[in-house]
Amino acid sequence: MTDSYETDLGATTEDGEAIAEASLDIVSKLVPGDTLRDRFRRKAVHATGDPEFQYLMRFGNDPIRSGADAVLSGEPIVTDVNMPRHGITDRGHDCEKYTALGEGDDRAEETGITRTEAGVLALDEQGVYDDAIAVIGNAPTAALSLAERIEAGTRPAAVVATPVGFIKAAESRARLREVGEATGVPTITNVGRRGGSGLAAALTNELIHVATDIEDGVIEA
Numbered sequence: 001m002t003d004s005y006e007t008d009l010g011a012t013t014e015d016g017e018a019i020a021e022a023s024l025d026i027v028s029k030l031v032p033g034d035t036l037r038d039r040f041r042r043k044a045v046h047a048t049g050d051p052e053f054q055y056l057m058r059f060g061n062d063p064i065r066s067g068a069d070a071v072l073s074g075e076p077i078v079t080d081v082n083m084p085r086h087g088i089t090d091r092g093h094d095c096e097k098y099t100a101l102g103e104g105d106d107r108a109e110e111t112g113i114t115r116t117e118a119g120v121l122a123l124d125e126q127g128v129y130d131d132a133i134a135v136i137g138n139a140p141t142a143a144l145s146l147a148e149r150i151e152a153g154t155r156p157a158a159v160v161a162t163p164v165g166f167i168k169a170a171e172s173r174a175r176l177r178e179v180g181e182a183t184g185v186p187t188i189t190n191v192g193r194r195g196g197s198g199l200a201a202a203l204t205n206e207l208i209h210v211a212t213d214i215e216d217g218v219i220e221a
Helices: 014-030 036-048 051-055 063-072 082-087 105-111 115-125 140-151 169-183 197-215
Strands: 057-060 077-079 097-099 133-136 158-161 187-190
Touching (some): 014 036, 036 051, 036 057, 036 197, 051 057, 057 063, 057 169, 063 133, 063 158, 063 197, 077 082, 082 133, 082 197, 105 115, 115 140, 133 140, 140 158, 140 169, 158 169, 158 197, 169 187
Parallel strands (some): 077 097, 133 158
16 A cells, blocks of 8 residues: 655656655665554655665654544644754644743743753743644754653653654753653654754654544554
């Protein structure tokens, strides 16, 4: 069966659609399997162009179902910075999108913490993260701040965290997995240094596509 993401890559011309279809045929051979997790592994490989990425993905506490249910309920999608926000589709859902960056700049200036960390704290104080899909594609400090807020009682519906880099990126994702396991918060993450905003947006878009498939009866609710 063709997954919904295989027909929604933004191609609008015959050539574009042919390229997208050929690319996804290759990915399907590289990442076989019929589970929802296999579907997300394929999405990660397609988004990164790296077949090895399928082995780096980690899923905690049934995050795909939880994230799709949040989409169907119209819960917010909260990103760390603008790049993943702009990469997340506006089609197929009624979720309001928020971005942490810029929400706590006064606090960042006063305390010396990063702007994304301050933004996470500001939005959490407003209750935005509870029941939301929290998406972190760039900033490890945002991931670490979110982990602290989850420990303090904040409960996102699902966390998609793929911050990239050499400093604190892998550690921040490991911290979110640890906190998610302890609190029952669902998480989609990866191991290693790689990741990024494009991957975070692609995985979030796949949650939206799964929600559409549930709504259309393609996937059993």
